[in-house]
Amino acid sequence: MRRGGPPTLPVDAAEVPAFSRVERGPRGLRLAPAEPPSGAVARDGAPPLRLRSGAPAAVRAAAVVAGGRLVLATGDGVAYSLALPQVQVVHDRRPPGLAEALGAPLANAGLLRADDGWRAVVLPSLGDVAAGIGPGPAAIRADGRRLAAAVEGAVEEWDLGSPEPVARHEGWVSALCYDGDGGLLAAAGARVGAPGLDAGAGPAIVSLAGAAAAPRAVSRHEDGSIGLWERGSHEPVATWPAPRGTGPPALTADGALVALGAPDGAEPTAWLVRAEDGAIVRAVAGARVLVPSPGGDGMVVAGDWGCAWLTPH
Numbered sequence: 197m198r199r200g201g202p203p204t205l206p207v208d209a210a211e212v213p214a215f216s217r218v219e220r221g222p223r224g225l226r227l228a229p230a231e232p233p234s235g236a237v238a239r240d241g242a243p244p245l246r247l248r249s250g251a252p253a254a255v256r257a258a259a260v261v262a263g264g265r266l267v268l269a270t271g272d273g274v275a276y277s278l279a280l281p282q283v284q285v286v287h288d289r290r291p292p293g294l295a296e297a298l299g300a301p302l303a304n305a306g307l308l309r310a311d312d313g314w315r316a317v318v319l320p321s322l323g324d325v326a327a328g329i330g331p332g333p334a335a336i337r338a339d340g341r342r343l344a345a346a347v348e349g350a351v352e353e354w355d356l357g358s359p360e361p362v363a364r365h366e367g368w369v370s371a372l373c374y375d376g377d378g379g380l381l382a383a384a385g386a387r388v389g390a391p392g393l394d395a396g397a398g399p400a401i402v403s404l405a406g407a408a409a410a411p412r413a414v415s416r417h418e419d420g421s422i423g424l425w426e427r428g429s430h431e432p433v434a435t436w437p438a439p440r441g442t443g444p445p446a447l448t449a450d451g452a453l454v455a456l457g458a459p460d461g462a463e464p465t466a467w468l469v470r471a472e473d474g475a476i477v478r479a480v481a482g483a484r485v486l487v488p489s490p491g492g493d494g495m496v497v498a499g500d501w502g503c504a505w506l507t508p509h
Contacts, residue, residue: 202284205250205502211509212245218482218501225250225504227497230481233439233465237475243508245495250504251283256459256484258498259299259446261306264489266319267496268299268306269503275308276503277320281494283505286320301408301449301490303340305356316343316356325356335372335380338408338490344372344380351382351391365391371404375427376451377411388415388425388432403444408490410451414471416444422454424471436474439467447471449490457485464499 206224215236216227227247253276258269260280267278273294277286293311300306304319307329314329316336326343334345342362344353346369352361369391371383381388383404385395399417406413411427416438422445423432438445441464442456454471458464466486468478480486485498494507 203252205252205283205504207247207250207504209246209248212247212506214478216480218480218499225501227480230479233476233479235474235476236479237470237477245506246509247497248281248494248505248507249283250502251278251285252502253278253285254500255498255503257297257443257457258485258487258496258503259297259301259306260487260489260496261299261301261319262304263302264491264493266304267503268297268319269485269498270294270297275322277322278503279320280489281505281507283503287322289317289322291315298334298336300336300338300340302338305336305340307334307336307343309334314345326354333369333372335374335404335406337374337378338376338406339378342374342378344374346372351380353380367392371401371415373404373406373413375406375411375413376409376449377427379411379427381406381413381425383415386417387430388413388423389430405444405446407447407451408449410447410449412447412451412471414445414447414454422474424454434472434474438474439465439469439476441465442467446487448488449492453477453488455487457487459484466497466499 208223208226212227217230255269269276291310296309298307314334316326351365353363369382382391383401386398387396399419403416413425415423424434443459446455456467466483483499488495
């Protein structure tokens with residue numbers, strides 16, 4: 197029997213600089229000042245942040261969902277739902293071969309990919325809403341009420357609870373996402389657009405993510421470059437190289453910043469960069485995750501040491 201409530205991670209509530217590193221201090225975990233990385237810029241007008249709370253759950257990737265009330269996180273073979281702002285582990289789940297999770301920024305829902313393919317889950321319980329979705333690619337809309345998945349040379353869209361697909365789009369895709377207008381975007385080769393588009397020339401797209409409240413998407417290409425796409429654009433409106441060691445990108449709700457985590461590697465750094473040019477506005481050495489809330493009221497920072505919540509100071 198567990199006594200005394202869920203385990204917590206002590207944190208130092210001192211002001212957190214824009215460029216910092218994870219340290220253990222006498223008051224708990226802290227984000228100490230660090231030298232700005234190459235390509236860093238001052239972000240005028242951004243409020244200072246502080247660590248508010250934490251949990252000792254090792255995290256490699258995470259998304260803030262339910263409008264900023266929950267976190268869908270993954271560690272080594274485990275998926276977590278954590279409650280904000282206290283950062284308490286509510287439930288965990290260990291499907292065999294867990295490899296990836298996608299969150300619905302505005303709903304208590306997400307997708308998990310494991311050995312048996314994708315499944316839609318509800319948070320905080322992480323119970324199945326829809327299973328057997330297949331190997332994907334797959335995507336979930338920001339409101340959590342529609343999902344899409346690649347199926348036998350096409351893409352099918354489902355409303356949660358509907359017995360049959362609500363739409364089918366012919367054509368091969370390498371990645372899928374919904375943008376902030378609720379429109380489905382697909383990647384084929386080096387291009388992004390409506391499902392069924394022709395593959396473009398250039399480095400192929402390996403991941404795609406949409407903004408929760410803007411008609412924008414961000415892509416990662418096999419050569420490590422990042423592309424920014426606007427609804428209706430046939431070419432990326434911006435491209436720039438991702439920092440070394442980073443994984444799939446994510447956009448802030450307004451599409452202005454790109455969050456780049458480091459799910460693998462012995463010396464991780466997590467970054468926030470400007471979507472328009474890749475200039476670094478915030479970085480945390482020793483973290484694998486640095487992702488803002490869709491409500492703009494804070495951000496999650498996480499790594500092998502645990503998961504913590506940053507709020508305006």
